[in-house]
Amino acid sequence: MSLNPDSGFDRVASFYDLLARLVFGSSLQDAQRWLLPFIPSGSTILIIGGGSGWLLQQVLFHTSPKHVVYLEASEKMLQLAQQQNSFPAIVEFRHGTDGNLQPHERFDIIITPFLLDLFQEQRLSQLMQRLYAVLDPGGLWLFTDFWPVKQKPPFWQKLLAKSMYLFFGLLSDVQGRELPHYGRHFEGLGLKEQQSADFYNGFVQSKVYRKI
Ligand SMILES: C[S@@+](CC[C@H](N)C(=O)[O-])C[C@H]1O[C@@H](n2cnc3c(N)ncnc32)[C@H](O)[C@@H]1O
DSSP states (O other), rough: SSGGGGGGGGGTTHHHHHHHHHHHHHHHHHHTTTTTGGOOOOOEEEEOOTTHHHHHHHHHHOOSSEEEEEEEEEEEHHHHHHTTOOOTEEEEEEESOOOGGGGGEEEEEEEEEOGGGSSEEEHHHHHHHHHHHEEEEEEEEEEEEEOOSSOOOHHHHHHHHHHHHHHHHHHHOOOSSSOOOOOHHHHHHHHEEEEEEETTTTTTTEEEEEEE
């Protein structure tokens, strides 16, 4: 067992992307790509839980940020991300979790790509409060995750969610057991939903939230 459950993705880092492709095709990437046009040029960006780095490449290719912090709990995932390319000095790779954010840091954009589903409600609430604290007023929280569009999701979506929790619970110490009530957390923080899109037949949603 890993001492820090957030870092359990070391064990699946070598095959995570392939597995995601096999199960979801290009849907998870499409859901993340949809967020990119919302990033204004000159932004200070936090990507947390970006995994092996595909999203970072996309951000650098399609937008013109001022500074990007790439914060990853899994050392192996972080290494994979760093190996992908030679990166401009505006990119800061940081090994750690939301607990490694400094109180004085501020971001215009925070991206949580398939991160928030990993946690049980209490830990999720802590993580989201920490992210909210470093998001500038007027800043955007770009969310993408497994979040069924239908209030009563079809059987295949429930089965798929259960299988993922079982698999990643065993292999990566993922603590969550069911998809969280993300909406309640965003509302509790006072974030306002601006735009939304769904993917993979309504099993995945991407949303843009603004901090007022
Ligand atoms: C389900 S994977 C998603 C990876 C990537 N975003 C993707 O879609 O391919 C979640 C990632 O979040 C990282 N992670 C988990 N908890 C974290 C935390 N508290 N802070 C930073 N990264 C975290 C894991 O190491 C893992 O790489």
